[in-house]
Amino acid sequence: MAKFAIHDFKGVIPALVTPFDLDGSLNEGLLRGITASLVARGVDGLYLTGSTGEGFMMSPEERMRAVETVCAEVAGRIPVMVHVGAISTYQTVALARQAEAAGADAISSVPPIYWPFTPDQVANYYADVTASTSLPMVVYKIALAGEIGFELLARLAAMPGIEGVKYTAPTHFEIGRIKTEIGPDFRVFSGADEMAMSGLAFGADGLIGSFYNIIPELYADIVAAMAEDRIADAKALQDKANAIIFFTLKQYPMSAVKRIMAWQGADAGYCRKPFDNYETPEAEAALKDAYRAFRDAHGLAEIGFLPDL
Template identity: 50%
Template sequence: MSSINLQGIKGVIPAMMTCFDESGAFDEKRQRDLTRFLLSKNIDGLYLTGSTGETFLMSSDERKKVVEVVIDEVAHKIPVIVHVGDIGTDKSIDLARHAYKMGADAISSVPPFYFKFSSDEIVSYYQDISESVPLPMIVYNIALAGLVDFNTIKRLAKIENVKGIKYTATSHYEILRIKEEIGKDFMVYSGCDEMAMSGLAFGSDGIIGSFYNVIPELFIQIVQAERENDIKKARSLQISADAIIFFVLEHSFFASMKKMLSWIGHDAGFARKPFAPLTAEAEEDLRRGLKEIRDRYHITGVEVLENL
């Protein structure tokens, strides 16, 4: 049985990027700097070795090293959730046990992917991992790995240590259903950056996403506006955030976010192959486009946009 209360983990939680050097090796110095940068923004937690962390391009040992470095740098200042998902149950259990040993506050996992696993097999996967460590499990529902249906979510919620879900899907009406049919104490984390406002409005307890690495200020304000029931302000902030998100997505996603941080003195390194690097021409276009967005939407207080 989990000894940690997941209900204390709320708010803005970046799905943290993993830092690699020019040769593609994990870069501890850059990772520690990125951790300190995000802590300085008063975020509410970190989600490690997930999709944004390029986790499936890493070995298990590399994933463990990321966890060790970040948890050491965080030093219990904020909660840390470790994604342990993989295609094999034994691999995920090994990662879960390591996360527990290192002091993680919770674990998370995508469902087993590639093969078309049955609902029973998916439930068994989560059951086995959840029983391997006394940490709360957050199911990770994302189309990239295969969305689980609502009935399966309900079955998963009956597993003793499954305490929440990272809901990276656009069908936000199911967030309402989860809260009504499973229970208000079952934690829901909205995972679509471009729909953070919607996820919160539909009852999510927090938001976990990629762009919180580079523009956390906007999402911290969105959460605050939602808490104050200032829907007009939240909507305006989401419009600004979406303009940035959709523009950046026109470029090499991981390389662009890492490059943006380098502009403000926080070099997050390079994307790992086969992700493409950002060319000099693309970087110039990125700068020019983000400056235009900043000025058009009158965005202030976002560090990566201030000195374009």
């Protein structure tokens, strides 16, 4: 039975990475370790097996094992939301039911991908999946998985059990429209890390994203600054976060995030192919040198970014 309700999801929620070994094997030990580390660092929740978690690179059975591992490690200390999206309703329902059995507090899903499904088919998908558990559903709006326009989102929001949206798009004016026209109780989670300040300004209830795996404290400071109407402080913090994001995007991004987590004391393993990895000690050493120079050039050690690198 879920311990947390949908309104308990707020603040900084990492879209958790999934650790793999270089041979592609899921490493459950490392997964427990990064979960424990992020809980200790004070994150407000976790979002599992989404884009950042390489969910679509995993078999259904592996996704279930990952969810069970994280939920067991969290042990009810913070809310857990599980991305259960798949092409078929059948598979998504199975993932949703397992997430509930494992102890998740909410589920989330992209719309069914690959084929050009009609709005009615998308709506039926969400209705069937949401009805399969007692957990609240958070729709995942991201262009990579197909567009969910405002009209379709409003239609979905009227369905029982659909209680929020993970909004990964730059059109943040629409967050305000969601809060006004759909209603203030419909939860909105800003999913663009480089626009967290903007998402909060337009009414987002929380943040879900990749870089909260490595700089959650910086984003917690942004959340606090926005709550206290310290706009200049929030912008300065967002600028520092964006410098880290833009530099990382020039690397092998997800592999770099996982190596940074290792340097911070919580090894997150590697990515699955066809993603690239820093596979040799020489490659990782060169990456570390690049981050050390970047950190020093931007004065980021003072905010706690890789101070001991």
